Amino acid sequence: MxxxxxxxxxxxxxxxxxxxxxxxxxxxxxxxxxxxxxxxxxxxxxxxxxxxxxxxxxxxxxxxxxxxxxxxxxxxxxxxxxxxxxxxxxxxxxxxxxxxxxxxxxxxxxxxxxxxxxxxxxxxxxxxxxxxxxxxxxxxxxxxxxxxxxxxxxxxxxxxxxxxxxxxxxxxxxxxxxxxxxxxxxxxxxxxxxxxxxxxxxxxxxxxxxxxxxxxxxxxxxxxxxxxxxxxxxxxxxxxxxxxxxxxxxxxxxxxxxxxxxxxxxxxxxxxxxxxxxxxxxxxxxxxxxxxxxxxxxxxxxxxLARVDGLTGVANRRQFDQVLQAEWSRARRSGQSMALLMVDIDHFKQFNDRFGHPLGDACLRAVATALAGCASRSTDVVARYGGEEFAVVVPGTSREGVLALAETMRRAVAQLRLVAADPQQQIGVTISVGVARVGQIASIDAGPLLAATDAALYEAKRHGRNRVVEGHVGPVPLA
The missing domain is CATH 1.20.1070 (Rhopdopsin 7-helix transmembrane proteins)
Structure with missing residues (x-):
């Protein structure tokens, strides 16, 4: 027209x-x-x-x-x-x-x-x-x-x-x-x-x-x-x-x-x-x-964005791998100790199935915030390791210090209360924590520390969850 x-x-x-x-x-x-x-x-x-x-x-x-x-x-x-x-x-x-x-x-x-x-x-x-x-x-x-x-x-x-x-x-x-x-x-x-x-x-x-x-x-x-x-x-x-x-x-x-x-x-x-x-x-x-x-x-x-997990705001897996390797190399050169925490939210799959993914995401954010709030030192790095699992790199600390930090994190999460669809219903959440520490680092590979921490986390879950279990790093081959 x-x-x-x-x-x-x-x-x-x-x-x-x-x-x-x-x-x-x-x-x-x-x-x-x-x-x-x-x-x-x-x-x-x-x-x-x-x-x-x-x-x-x-x-x-x-x-x-x-x-x-x-x-x-x-x-x-x-x-x-x-x-x-x-x-x-x-x-x-x-x-x-x-x-x-x-x-x-x-x-x-x-x-x-x-x-x-x-x-x-x-x-x-x-x-x-x-x-x-x-x-x-x-x-x-x-x-x-x-x-x-x-x-x-x-x-x-x-x-x-x-x-x-x-x-x-x-x-x-x-x-x-x-x-x-x-x-x-x-x-x-x-x-x-x-x-x-x-x-x-x-x-x-x-x-x-x-x-x-x-x-x-x-x-x-x-x-x-x-x-x-x-x-x-x-x-x-x-x-x-x-x-x-x-x-x-x-x-x-x-x-x-x-x-x-x-x-x-x-x-x-x-x-x-x-x-x-x-x-x-x-x-x-x-x-x-x-x-x-x-x-x-x-x-x-x-x-x-490349370093931070989009959901929780803590470091992502890529950043965790970089920090772990960097702190491991620094501790190896300086002769300092290094510890690692692996944290898993207890029964998270059942939590998601019962309350839905939106509340599951809120749970992940709340746990991440609680963990990051307990890691008060600037050198401590909290990261989302994958799914409902978190990892905390703790360089230059004593055995008592890292165990105290793990227990502080466990208690902080146990005090959380999440609000479901019914405002009258408040939901608690707990975590299991595996801890491992190396006092003197001679190897260039942090794999043994990761393995020991993961094994400790498995033990914490196997023995009832909502607890801290310390693992021990086996013999580490010299570099």
Whole structure:
């Protein structure tokens, strides 16, 4: 339906020119102002239904700027009394329409507000440079032929810039919503590029009100049709490395645009061009620093996740293995002792079967918290060994000290009370603890200590549970 309406719009434009040749210019201006407004409305409608809201909003703003430029052209020709003049303010709005589009291409998804603020500042600076550059060649009311030629060159660069980068963003997009947006933007940008090139370089002598005006309708009506058609995007087949490279490089689009415009201004405004070069570099650098800090923060979070058990918050099995080997090697070099505790929650399977997994998870968290609270020394490490089993590495302690710690942990867990579905029902939990200690370490392998601790835990469970049993490390082969 949208495509048929677009065709009817172009047909009505042609019929109006044919029926009212004496008023062709005014009629054509009306169609040329309404076409981008319709496209802007379609983009605003799509914005409310898409996750790529920033992109559709920026595109709608750009289209409103373009419509404003055409409206100023209409005023100049029909009311201002200077037909076929090229008002500089109108030219400025035509140029500024590309600033929101450039911002949309440079804006990665899910960015925090301060990065959006940096991009917004660069976009505003780009708009200001466009403003200065435009009025270097034009006045508010008119532009000489030489100025128009320079502005056409700037239009060509801007249009090609937008078309190329919109296509790149589309080809490298993995997210369906953003892929749909960049598809619409790329189609519009390439059709607009061809239309503008024809109007600016071929039909240069044609006045508004002729058949060439029908071409100007096309990119805007095409965009409106694409925006209104919510066609599902196919799964992207973009190589992952290319997608990541484009996503990482997209913030450079705004600084690149600033550098291009600054280069165009070197002759007319050298000092402002230097400012543009400097701010483009500083903005890109500042954004890079912020992104690097965020990457480091995410890496820190990943490091924590790699070392911490997600359910209980204590060290995971991988971290336990590393700590055990590191403390074993340190004790072997220093001649200190080392002890290990293995802790198992008594009858945990029956607990889960009776009260359900949510309360079972709560039990694991409560036991882990109790064990960690008893391990007061910074060198003691509590880890989830697997399932309902925990392990505690206790370096540099006496036999009495480690046994006292094990008994403290057992009592702390025995005092826990978990609340079931019935608030009146409080459930107790107990643990069995196996303990083993090595006074003088001569081997490079901590396996005998693990075996002795595990055997002690087995004995504690075999003799009734809810108790601490000490194991003994057998003969350890010398390193």
């Amino acid at each position: 949208a495509a048929w309406l677009a065709a009817v719009y172009v047909l009505c434009h042609w019929v109006a020119l044919a029926l009212w040749p004496a008023h062709a210019q005014g009629v054509s201006f009306a169609f040329l102002v309404i076409a981008p407004l319709l496209a802007a409305l379609a983009c605003a409608w799509r914005m409310r239904r898409s996750e790529a809201r920033v992109g559709w909003l920026a595109l709608a703003v750009g289209l409103l700027l373009w419509a404003g430029g055409m409206a100023l052209n209409m005023y100049q020709d029909l009311v201002g009394g200077t037909p076929d003049a090229t008002p500089g303010l109108s030219m400025l709005l035509y140029v500024l329409y590309g600033v929101p589009l450039t911002f949309a291409m440079a804006h990665p998804r899910h960015e925090p507000w301060y990065l959006i603020l940096i991009d917004g500042a660069l976009a505003l600076l780009l708009g200001y440079l466009f403003f200065v550059h435009t009025f270097s060649f034009a006045s508010v009311g008119d532009a000489p032929d030489a100025g128009v030629a320079s502005l056409r060159r700037m239009f060509d660069i801007e249009n090609l810039f937008i078309a190329v980068f919109a296509l790149v963003r589309y080809l490298a997009s993995e997210d369906a919503a953003r892929r749909a947006f960049f598809r619409a933007l790329a189609l519009f940008a390439w059709v607009y590029l061809l239309m503008a090139a024809y109007i600016n370089h071929v039909a240069t002598e044609a006045s508004y009100g002729g058949a060439a005006d029908l071409l100007i309708d096309l990119p805007f009506l095409l965009l409106a049709v694409v925006a209104l058609r919510e066609r599902p995007e196919r799964d992207a087949t973009t190589p992952r490395r290319l997608a990541l490279a484009v996503r990482a490089g997209s913030p450079l689009i705004l600084p690149a645009a600033l550098l291009v415009v600054s280069a165009l201004m070197v002759d007319a405004h050298p000092h402002l061009a230097v400012v543009g070069f400097a701010l483009a570099t500083l903005g890109s650098g500042l954004r890079g620093v912020v992104m690097q800090v965020r990457a480091m923060e995410r890496q820190d979070q990943l490091d924590v």
